[in-house]
């Protein structure tokens with residue numbers, strides 16, 4: 001993987017860049033739709049490519065490991081072949097799901113034992129195993145195995161947790177360097193900065209992560225319950241330390257405003273289930289604010305979902321129709337909301353990119369943070 | 377509405393034709409995807425048009441009357457405007473749903489009282505009301521209100537039921553003739569032949585229906601539990617009486633084989649929830665037989681869903697991937713199965729048309745009935 005830093009905003013940390021992988025290039029800042037079990041929920045691959053214009057999607061190691069399982073993944077020739085997504089793929093390490101979804105988990109120095117949330121079967125993830133699994137999934141960008149510390153963890157817990165994450169990172173990197181992509185293309189591994197909301201832990205974590213000189217670096221353990229201002233503070237502090245010439249990925253974030261604030265603080269990559277999950281619940285993000293499609297207000301509003309919206313669904317269907325579909329639990333409602341929200345998120349990243357290049361990012365950002373977050 | 381009978385098979389009753397409505401033309405034989413609540417489940421309108429190549433879809437009066445309701449339908453300017461489907465629409469009369477879905481129904485000479493299956497609210501459908509509702513929905517082809525007799529009804533019940541249906545038909549026709557389309561285009565009304573599995577009742581019903589000289593005629597009350605051979609026998613007998621120069625619509629039928637047998641007996645139009653509902657359960661219809669995607673057999677089969685299939689999903693995705701999606705209840709699995717099955721059904725109708733024109737329909741049909749119904 002290669003990263004070319006293209007343009008840096010003169011009055012903020014915002015930047016544009018170009019990531020090159022063996023499955024194609026990615027313009028940053030970029031939003032990565034989440035394809036949990038190997039599919040971005042309610043979205044056809046053709047829509048993902050041509051309408052949403054996603055440049056890279058995310059797969060969840062925990063989910064894919066359980067279903068379809070590694071034997072199928074290997075026989076398929078990796079996730080790209082399996083789900084027909086030929087552009088880049090990033091996989092998380094599965095750590096977050098083990099700690100939030102799996103049952104009976106036991107954490108040891110060696111790794112994490114857990115039971116599947118599906119059938120109760122027993123499994124064990126170690127840093128080495130998680131690298132091996134991501135090799136088999138065939139992600140272009142793999143993530144290190146870490147303990148995702150809760151947002152309200154006390155200092156002692158956070159410190160111990162970070163120390164474990166750092167020992168695991170070393171083991172991940174070693175395994176990564178000893179192994180190869182089973183399918184012949186290049187894969188890379190991003191380390192993750194943890195440290196909860198404690199500045200000295202975050203600083204130490206960022207320095208340790210930077211020392212590996214990886215192709216890119218991630219910031220994890222944020223947007224997990226801490227105040228938003230704390231999140232921004234941690235991002236700022238970490239990005240002062242992380243190398244400028246490598247992409248920075250803020251994991252699991254967030255709202256349109258969160259993304260814009262992240263960009264201003266030097267973040268290049270984002271992922272979040274919000275556009276798809278909230279979309280399925282009837283929440284529509286637009287450049288003029290947030291629409292709750294369950295609201296009576298849209299019942300007789302036959303205007304397009306979004307005028308001059310980012311995808312074909314915006315003008316093909318009306319607000320009243322989408323409201324009706326969401327209201328009657330029609331699958332098409334989930335499809336339309338998901339395509340719309342994802343297209344809006346990728347559009348927003350391309351707009352940010354444009355404004356960074358044009359030099360008016362900070363003022364554009366201020367307007368958009370306000371506009372996109374108002375409730376219509 | 378206009379019907380042009382184009383070609384009749386020399387050795388069977390199979391025929392091709394062209395229906396002209398104010399929303400466009402329909403080549404027959406035709407299969408009409410069911411869009412119950414105003415959306416064909418799990419299918420985008422663009423896919424319906426460009427990939428499935430549906431020429432006409434069906435809407436359910438009962439469902440649309442309850443949700444979104446007639447006020448919304450009227451404000452939208454009818455269903456075409458509401459759901460963005462600009463091609464022809466046919467609506468059923470709601471009778472079938474009142475008798476199968478609604479609660480506390482009471483049947484009188486005047487009509488049917490029932491409670492909504494959604495919120496228990498009380499409603500009343502009469503032949504006149506059902507015509508008025510379909511006027512407001514704006515269907516190109518509306519259906520008469522009838523009692524759908526159960527497949528195992530005894531002769532006396534079936535006879536009484538038919539007599540009621542015939543009185544209701546007269547009232548429907550009167551109301552239709554007294555009213556106009558609220559949106560300025562032409563609408564038409566098809567009467568329905570009932571009579572259960574009793575030849576003399578079916579004959580009498582067909583004669584009565586034919587006497588109205590409607591733009592098209594429907595055969596109802598079949599595929600409701602009676603033996604398949606009885607269904608074919610009734611279709612044959614009814615089609616001997618129904619005018620040849622008007623389209624014949626066999627309601628709620630059926631499997632690929634049922635459609636082909638219907639065509640051979642002179643049927644022009646079909647609708648059924650089977651391709652979508654069974655698709656969502658993992659049943660895939662192909663020209664070589666039926667695949668149950670829940671079967672272990674497809675787990676490691678990375679070949680296309682259907683080689684040379686009728687739509688883009690067939691070669692974009694593999695059997696193993698579709699199996700995985702169905703197995704993990706991913707929405708994309710429902711989408712792929714629905715697009716595939718509907719595209720197969722419309723393809724099958726176009727193939728039948730081609731073979732009727734080419735003159736080898738009966739032998740082609742024999743092969744296809746056998747091939748499409750085998751379990752793979």
Ligand SMILES: [Zn+2]
Nearest residue numbers: 252253272273
């Ligand atoms: Zn998130």
Ligand SMILES: [Zn+2]
Nearest residue numbers: 628629648649
């Ligand atoms: Zn049916």
